[in-house]
Amino acid sequence: MPALDAARDCFERNFGTSPDGVAFAPGRVNIIGDHTDYNDGFVLPMPLALGTAVAFKRRGSDLIDARAGDYGDAALLIRPDDKVPLQDGWRSLVHGMIHLLREEGLVAGGLDLAIAGDLPRGSGLSSSASLCIAIARAAFDAAGQMIESPTRVAQIAQQVEHRYAGVACGIMDQMVIAAGEAGRAMLLDCGTLEWRQIDLPTDWSVLVLQSGVTRELVDGAYNARRADCEAACRTLGVATLRDVAPGSSGLSTLAGTEALRAQHVVGEIERTRQAADAIAERDIGRLGLLLREAHASMRDLFEASHPQVDAQVDWLNEIIGPAGGARMTGGGFGGSIVLVCEASARERIEAAVEQVGKPQYGLGDLVIRAHG
Numbered sequence: 200m201p202a203l204d205a206a207r208d209c210f211e212r213n214f215g216t217s218p219d220g221v222a223f224a225p226g227r228v229n230i231i232g233d234h235t236d237y238n239d240g241f242v243l244p245m246p247l248a249l250g251t252a253v254a255f256k257r258r259g260s261d262l263i264d265a266r267a268g269d270y271g272d273a274a275l276l277i278r279p280d281d282k283v284p285l286q287d288g289w290r291s292l293v294h295g296m297i298h299l300l301r302e303e304g305l306v307a308g309g310l311d312l313a314i315a316g317d318l319p320r321g322s323g324l325s326s327s328a329s330l331c332i333a334i335a336r337a338a339f340d341a342a343g344q345m346i347e348s349p350t351r352v353a354q355i356a357q358q359v360e361h362r363y364a365g366v367a368c369g370i371m372d373q374m375v376i377a378a379g380e381a382g383r384a385m386l387l388d389c390g391t392l393e394w395r396q397i398d399l400p401t402d403w404s405v406l407v408l409q410s411g412v413t414r415e416l417v418d419g420a421y422n423a424r425r426a427d428c429e430a431a432c433r434t435l436g437v438a439t440l441r442d443v444a445p446g447s448s449g450l451s452t453l454a455g456t457e458a459l460r461a462q463h464v465v466g467e468i469e470r471t472r473q474a475a476d477a478i479a480e481r482d483i484g485r486l487g488l489l490l491r492e493a494h495a496s497m498r499d500l501f502e503a504s505h506p507q508v509d510a511q512v513d514w515l516n517e518i519i520g521p522a523g524g525a526r527m528t529g530g531g532f533g534g535s536i537v538l539v540c541e542a543s544a545r546e547r548i549e550a551a552v553e554q555v556g557k558p559q560y561g562l563g564d565l566v567i568r569a570h571g
């Protein structure tokens with residue numbers, strides 16, 4: 200069921216009345232630029248039509264009463280002085296978001312909330328950031344207020360991950376979810392938080408496929424990769440890897456994992472810039488090559504891939520041919536695959552996924568067509 204309907208149903212079931220409204224925040228797919236955000240680099244994500252919906256109604260007291268439709272209508276009651284639970288899944292995210300928004304004086308008052316999502320679980324399409332931004336939108340909508348700074352709300356959602364979920368994430372997911380535009384890619388400079396919306400050619404398609412390898416218990420590996428990048432910065436004497444030019448002599452002074460991680464990040468930042476140019480020039484062949492290089496770099500240098508996903512991506516790239524490409528998208532260790540092809544090739548590729556990709560390579564369902 201679509202998230203909006205599921206949230207509304209959940210509200211009526213639990214509170215016996217209709218909500219005042221239903222807020223929504225999308226999930227995201229990243230076309231290219233992974234593990235660059237917390238290194239102040241570029242990313243090129245897109246919001247999806249799937250995401251998280253939060254039905255809301257104001258209530259007289261200061262209490263927040265939230266129900267999670269995807270978890271058997273489990274309840275979370277938040278009183279003003281309650282402590283945010285640590286690393287407790289959706290509860291940490293919802294409570295953390297309400298807590299920090301209140302602390303900043305952005306929202307006040309009590310609410311009844313019903314939450315439901317339609318992103319597949321463990322698919323690496325940012326269901327956490329989607330939940331956090333949906334909660335913020337519901338709280339603002341309930342108060343009849345506009346979100347004046349989507350950037351500020353994105354930063355608060357990132358803080359929730361850091362402080363309460365134990366994930367030292369970057370800002371890509373929260374920014375594209377809070378400030379992205381449906382159907383457009385966002386070239387975001389994570390150093391300055393400036394962005395440019397990019398239209399994709401109408402005769403291209405962007406597909407999101409499930410690898411079937413779910414991302415579970417990968418937060419520790421993610422945090423470890425970030426720590427490797429920070430160690431490389433200390434060795435190089437730079438504040439961030441954004442400050443390191445591709446091919447700079449400093450890179451060759453690094454050793455071991457520091458060298459591998461830094462090479463990925465520096466190369467990926469450059470690939471992301473080039474990908475934005477390739478889209479502007481409508482050069483799908485060049486974009487496809489960049490996607491392939493990005494996948495190889497995640498596999499060999501960042502060591503954040505998975506053998507089953509590597510085999511799927513190799514096979515998809517063969518099927519696509521020179522006009523486009525595929526790669527694992529997001530934090531890694533499984534999750535989803537993003538695929539760019541000519542719109543005229545889409546049906547052929549989708550049929551091959553059904554006939555060969557699923558039975559022989561364990562590919563999961565097509566999650567969504569993000570474009571074309």
Ligand code: GLA
Nearest residue numbers: 233234368369370371529530
């Ligand atoms: C996760 C994080 C993001 C980003 C990606 C990798 O999605 O939440 O901040 O680092 O991984 O690009």
